[in-house]
Amino acid sequence: MGTVFLMASKEIKNMARQRTLWTLLGVVIGLMLLGLYTGHQVYRQQKLMVDRASDQKRTEWLEQGEKHPHIAAHYGTYVFKPKTILSLFDHGLDTYTGTSVYLEAHYPHEFMFRPVQGYGGAIRFGELTAALVLQLLLPLLIIFITFQSFTKERETGTLRLLISQGVSVRSILMGKVVAFTLVGFIVLTPFFIGLYLLSGEESENQVITDVGLRTVLLFGIYALYLFVFTGFSVWVSLKSSSARNALLTLLTFWMVTGVIIPKTAANFGETLYPLPSMKAFKEGIHSDIANGMDGAGSRLEREARLKEDYLAHYGVTSLDQLPLNFEGVRMQEGEEYSNKVYDAHNDKLYARFEEQNRIGSLLAFVAPYMAVRNLSMAMAGTDWYSFNDFTAKTETYRRNLIRTMNRDMAENSRYGEFFEYKADEKLWESIEDFRYVSFTAQRALSFYRAELLALTLWVLWILFLMTIPRKIKNL
Amino acid sequence: MLEAIDLTKKYGGFTALDSLNLTVDEGDIFCLLGANGAGKSTTINLFLNFIEPTSGRALINGLDVTEHARKTKQWLSYIPENLQLYKNLTGLENLEFFCGLGGVGQDRDALESLLLKSGLQKDFVHQRVDRYSKGMRQKVGIALARAKGAKVLLLDEPTSGLDPKASNEFSELLLEMKDQKVATLMATHDLFRAKDTGTHIGIMKEGTLLETMETSEISFNDLESKYLRHMHA
Numbered sequence: 138m139g140t141v142f143l144m145a146s147k148e149i150k151n152m153a154r155q156r157t158l159w160t161l162l163g164v165v166i167g168l169m170l171l172g173l174y175t176g177h178q179v180y181r182q183q184k185l186m187v188d189r190a191s192d193q194k195r196t197e198w199l200e201q202g203e204k205h206p207h208i209a210a211h212y213g214t215y216v217f218k219p220k221t222i223l224s225l226f227d228h229g230l231d232t233y234t235g236t237s238v239y240l241e242a243h244y245p246h247e248f249m250f251r252p253v254q255g256y257g258g259a260i261r262f263g264e265l266t267a268a269l270v271l272q273l274l275l276p277l278l279i280i281f282i283t284f285q286s287f288t289k290e291r292e293t294g295t296l297r298l299l300i301s302q303g304v305s306v307r308s309i310l311m312g313k314v315v316a317f318t319l320v321g322f323i324v325l326t327p328f329f330i331g332l333y334l335l336s337g338e339e340s341e342n343q344v345i346t347d348v349g350l351r352t353v354l355l356f357g358i359y360a361l362y363l364f365v366f367t368g369f370s371v372w373v374s375l376k377s378s379s380a381r382n383a384l385l386t387l388l389t390f391w392m393v394t395g396v397i398i399p400k401t402a403a404n405f406g407e408t409l410y411p412l413p414s415m416k417a418f419k420e421g422i423h424s425d426i427a428n429g430m431d432g433a434g435s436r437l438e439r440e441a442r443l444k445e446d447y448l449a450h451y452g453v454t455s456l457d458q459l460p461l462n463f464e465g466v467r468m469q470e471g472e473e474y475s476n477k478v479y480d481a482h483n484d485k486l487y488a489r490f491e492e493q494n495r496i497g498s499l500l501a502f503v504a505p506y507m508a509v510r511n512l513s514m515a516m517a518g519t520d521w522y523s524f525n526d527f528t529a530k531t532e533t534y535r536r537n538l539i540r541t542m543n544r545d546m547a548e549n550s551r552y553g554e555f556f557e558y559k560a561d562e563k564l565w566e567s568i569e570d571f572r573y574v575s576f577t578a579q580r581a582l583s584f585y586r587a588e589l590l591a592l593t594l595w596v597l598w599i600l601f602l603m604t605i606p607r608k609i610k611n612l
Numbered sequence: 613m614l615e616a617i618d619l620t621k622k623y624g625g626f627t628a629l630d631s632l633n634l635t636v637d638e639g640d641i642f643c644l645l646g647a648n649g650a651g652k653s654t655t656i657n658l659f660l661n662f663i664e665p666t667s668g669r670a671l672i673n674g675l676d677v678t679e680h681a682r683k684t685k686q687w688l689s690y691i692p693e694n695l696q697l698y699k700n701l702t703g704l705e706n707l708e709f710f711c712g713l714g715g716v717g718q719d720r721d722a723l724e725s726l727l728l729k730s731g732l733q734k735d736f737v738h739q740r741v742d743r744y745s746k747g748m749r750q751k752v753g754i755a756l757a758r759a760k761g762a763k764v765l766l767l768d769e770p771t772s773g774l775d776p777k778a779s780n781e782f783s784e785l786l787l788e789m790k791d792q793k794v795a796t797l798m799a800t801h802d803l804f805r806a807k808d809t810g811t812h813i814g815i816m817k818e819g820t821l822l823e824t825m826e827t828s829e830i831s832f833n834d835l836e837s838k839y840l841r842h843m844h845a
Contacts, residue, residue: 143712147698154700154740294696301660301766302713303685612662 144312176225213241227268229519368599394504406493465547501591613795643806646816652799689757747778
């Protein structure tokens with residue numbers, strides 16, 4: 138261990154005296170901190186806008202005046218997915234999924250189906266964010282710092298002098314990996330400290346209740362990724378006969394695992410598990426609502442059965458004899474059936490998404506970038522599962538809102554009466570304001586077991602590689 | 613201290629070293645003379661365990677260098693033709709680092725004094741090595757051997773490219789090491805330096821040790837004649 142420490146110290150001292158390296162690191166750190174600052178400004182503006190819009194929509198809902206509950210159900214309201222502080226680090230799918238949804242009676246807003254329209258290959262690439270810098274550009278920086286780590290020693294002859302001291306190749310390799318990993322930490326640490334400090338603000342709105350933990354986990358994920366890339370790069374340098382070969386090998390690895398495989402994964406997923414077109418998806422839903430699923434009969438037949446059931450249940454012969462407004466019951470039953478149809482179609486659609494995502498997850502075993510990209514989005518709360526969670530909770534809220542309106546109509550108005558009956562703000566107030574709270578980091582990670590396993594295996598593989606070398610050829 | 617027993621190295625059908633047998637005792641400076649490709653550097657590399665023998669054994673202090681690689685390296689110090697150090701570190705820092713790797717715990721003052729004793733000018737001790745001449749780097753190599761208390765010195769063309777003054781200084785340092793009972797095996801083209809510094813000379817050609825002699829028993833002219841005769845044979 139003493140030798141590893143000595144090697145690492147020497148490497149750090151050697152690098153510390155390279156002005157160009159420090160200039161490069163300074164530029165990268167400066168850009169990332171600047172990105173953090175500007176990202177935070179954007180986050181605050183967006184959060185302010187979302188808060189204002191949410192307040193405005195809530196006020197509009199409460200102050201909509203007296204009206205029939207069904208009209209209120211169509212008047213509807215907007216809910217907004219609050220930005221999380223971590224989304225400034227990794228936008229993930231937020232840009233493509235949107236962050237607001239309009240809630241009204243009969244059907245979920247288009248927002249829910251947006252993935253059908255927009256799930257092309259591009260959505261899996263993300264946009265230029267601090268996360269992308271760490272996922273793709275930091276490895277590139279590591280490659281440029283490390284590709285000569287052994288080849289230069291071999292070319293200048295210092296490697297012979299090192300080995301002649303009785304130092305094992307493993308110790309030299311480990312020492313270099315430790316030193317270069319520490320240099321990488323110089324880039325990572327200030328950024329994540331800044332993010333952690335800023336994340337304190339998140340406790341105010343509690344969208345993510347464990348934002349501090351998520352920031353620490355993000356740091357851990359990127360630290361492991363850094364170690365994997367550093368270890369691999371130094372190992373390639375050890376095994377390469379020249380600096381040129383090492384650089385070519387590493388750039389090829391970077392290109393294949395960081396660009397080609399993610400792109401291929403998206404295209405491969407779409408080919409293997411094609412999604413229905415927006416038109417076909419909608420038509421399927423409308424058809425099943427109109428004609429019924431699994432032999433349930435058409436809408437008219439279902440309504441006729443409902444009417445008969447109610448008349449029989451209350452022992453009356455006409456709807457106006459019922460102790461409640463059958464129109465409210467009919468509307469709610471229609472809602473329930475529509476919900477059932479939507480759920481069935483959505484389940485099929487989401488199963489397809491999951492199949493596509495699984496391909497990406499499996500490719501994490503050959504491309505560490507895939508593992509880190511997915512885990513990063515998960516921790517930032519901007520991944521597909523977080524989006525699903527948000528849409529599911531808004532849909533639950535919408536269904537409760539509509540159910541409340543229909544129940545009020547059924548219980549407080551009479552059959553045949555529509556415009557005559559008006560509910561007031563007491564009813565509007567009974568609908569609590571929508572407030573989104575994301576699931577925990579632990580639950581978020583549970584969706585990415587394959588990625589966690591892949592990253593762990595990558596780390597173990599690098600550690601294993603570091604224990605293999607016993608002798609260097611062509612000294 | 614140093615012993616080669618039927619030491620052979622082949623690369624496919626090419627024999628780089630053929631059944632070498634030699635012994636270098638404490639206080640001996642054994643110079644291997646020969647043209648390029650004679651097997652001198654192969655011999656040094658085999659003792660350093662940089663390459664493994666096809667057959668035969670290379671022993672340092674009685675231990676086989678392939679079986680006891682780490683132990684035998686603790687006893688030796690190696691100075692190649694063009695000793696390269698870490699250019700961003702000073703001579704003293706390089707010495708500290710390599711001593712540390714060799715498990716030698718010497719304080720800075722002692723190491724600085726060793727550098728000075730090895731002929732490095734005081735002004736250069738704390739200067740980065742990228743400002744050093746080749747001769748100055750060789751002196752750091754000698755200081756390292758001294759700091760390690762090396763029992764064996766393996767030198768591969770150490771004076772090649774040095775000016776006469778630097779070569780003389782280097783020879784003097786070798787003679788000091790000789791007095792400290794260090795066994796030295798030096799590969800060289802330099803007949804004059806071999807005769808002047810060595811205790812024994814071996815003439816090699818095409819992987820074979822053709823003849824060995826003690827320098828005290830041969831004049832420079834006779835050595836030159838023998839060498840040329842072997843080379844032209």
